Amino acid sequence: MDILRGNAVVGQSGGPTAAINATLAGVIRGAGEAREKGIIHTLYGMRNGIEGFLGENLVNLSELFNKESQISKLELTPAAALGSCRKKMKSPEDEPETYKKLLTLFKKYDIRYFFYIGGNDSMDTVLKLSKYAASQDYEMRVIGIPKTIDNDLMVTDHTPGFGSAAKYVAITMQEILRDVSVYTTKAVTLVEVMGRDAGWLTAASVLSGLSDGGSPDLIYLPEVPFDPDAFIASIEEVQKDHPAVLIALSEGIKFPDGRYVGEGLGGRKVDAFGHVALSGAARVLEQLVKEKLGCKVRSIELNLPQRCAGHLASRTDIFESVTVGRAAVQSAINGETGVMITINRADGPYYSVYYGSADISTIANGVKQVPSEYINDKGNGVTDECIEYLAPLIQGEVYPDFENGVPVHIII
């Protein structure tokens, strides 16, 4: 196979994670190695994903990141240093001008390698671009690199970004458990975790107990239809043992009829302006528990910090996220296109992974849910098998540089 020489471009898309910049750093490292071999000359970064590329809003990453100290700071900077976008590409038939413009720019900048870090929508973009380039006889390798805190992509064992979010959820839950346990009065604390279609991140709340054994009393995932009566009964059962009940629940839990719990129990709520308000699931259940049990109830939405808490990233996740970035460059140089890099778990007594790639069409638009053997019979907790799967992903700590009491972030 001939070696394809030229320039490369990388972009980030979709919601931020604590590890998406680690993957960018991996691509920068990989491209740097390829540059030494005379394969990739310049690595460009597109600001705000494909939108920025279309606007020729590019930065020269080969120049910007020519020092190890900058690359390693980037690895521990949360969110997306290049900026992101939520653009969902239509087909070349539906927006021919966009694709024509893209091809012109690929040629103008001699882009032969295109790396796109993102979730499902981004993988769809990768699929469309790789097909389009081939249809135009323009030789370019297009590689998707996964990231999502939701851990719901098909084929890959887990997704970069998930381990760090899971570690944040576990430790925050551990600290909340310490907090709510100080009083002797009955109280219920509901913690809402991100995850609309899959409960992986909520399941990770169980890991709060890995050092001292204290985990949430009850865990509710979107994979199990939510039964309010069973929920109240489970709380009463826990209260027989101790007064402070801690509950983790996914934002995406649904009633058996398919409506989100976050839509509310008894008809729509109307706010001060007359708008229909979609409360969070935890807030809806806060009302339910107050109504049924009359005890003190508090709801906590973990919100954005769970996906951008760089200071509490998982070292395993950061390491793997860097490696998938490097693997993407290698995969492209090896001739692959239209694939997504995957992380595969090796068999054996110790956790270890190897990297591979899979055809994008087997991944895009599927959702990997938490399997039934990871959920207990009552549907209000997770099994030891689930803990075995999750625990390795949050191992190891990162120690970002601090300056004046706060972490140092790289801002491009």
Added chain:
Amino acid sequence: MDILRGNAVVGQSGGPTAAINATLAGVIRGAGEAREKGIIHTLYGMRNGIEGFLGENLVNLSELFNKESQISKLELTPAAALGSCRKKMKSPEDEPETYKKLLTLFKKYDIRYFFYIGGNDSMDTVLKLSKYAASQDYEMRVIGIPKTIDNDLMVTDHTPGFGSAAKYVAITMQEILRDVSVYTTKAVTLVEVMGRDAGWLTAASVLSGLSDGGSPDLIYLPEVPFDPDAFIASIEEVQKDHPAVLIALSEGIKFPDGRYVGEGLGGRKVDAFGHVALSGAARVLEQLVKEKLGCKVRSIELNLPQRCAGHLASRTDIFESVTVGRAAVQSAINGETGVMITINRADGPYYSVYYGSADISTIANGVKQVPSEYINDKGNGVTDECIEYLAPLIQGEVYPDFENGVPVHIII
């Protein structure tokens, strides 16, 4: 002065902080030193504050913490290891049986030193107990040790627990700023910080910029009456410069007429059960911004994690919190009673503090607010003078031991 010999008891009261156990560890260290000198024989811990003492729910801390490794783990364990209570003591005339019982127990356990770690209510308990013991000719030294994330106690320069909460708020705000800055579309993010009567903790959000210069665009404290029109105008002003607007606000901000913003703008809200719901201030303003500006708006309540995030404690705060615990023991041995330990800031070019004590009656029931010279003219931000006061309090990091990916906590 004769040396008073006997036993000691320590309790924790009020809301958890990341540093209240550091202060407990300081008392344990101080009592250990006093034990070697034959002054304090046994240090008891009361579970759940004064309630636990009344129920003789005591643990022998001298025995439990006889190893350095345990004491240093306790220093980095958040919340209140002895448990807490919210009991507000009435006067001896109003509940004579309670005081009689207390006296009996003081004599039974030969308690000559009584240490109470807490906020305003706890200081009031200290005041009442010290007076009562004196009135009964029972020689006992009663010392209050401050803790509150609100930083609103009188006399002391700042309060143990505040620096750690401030560091958490600053870093979380920095990470949220990274997160919300990735898109190019207009969006407003409202972050609600604890603090009903004083805005110290919300003001600390400005410290997010200490390493890279990025701070919240607007900061609203309870010290300034909240004007909705000026608020909207300020957001529009910021949007002329950049699309993502980040706002920090205290839960306790009030309209000029004295009503909490959290009560809502246009009449009361009614939930699915017909209950009047008191939304948080950020949620109320989320609706207002949507109504007035029509852009994407998100509200985030930092909630419990801001007061119990032990993994992100300020080393300065932890060190000082331990020291006030030791200082309390020394102050009591020196003959003081009915006082609270204070932290005083020394003059000079570098931050340094010295410890003292102040008569409880000058402290209990007062509230120290953010002074006007720390707030900008528009009332939507803080001044450099404020940053100078706050910045030293979040300096230094702690590195708790991790086991299986999560911090090790001491559970008594």
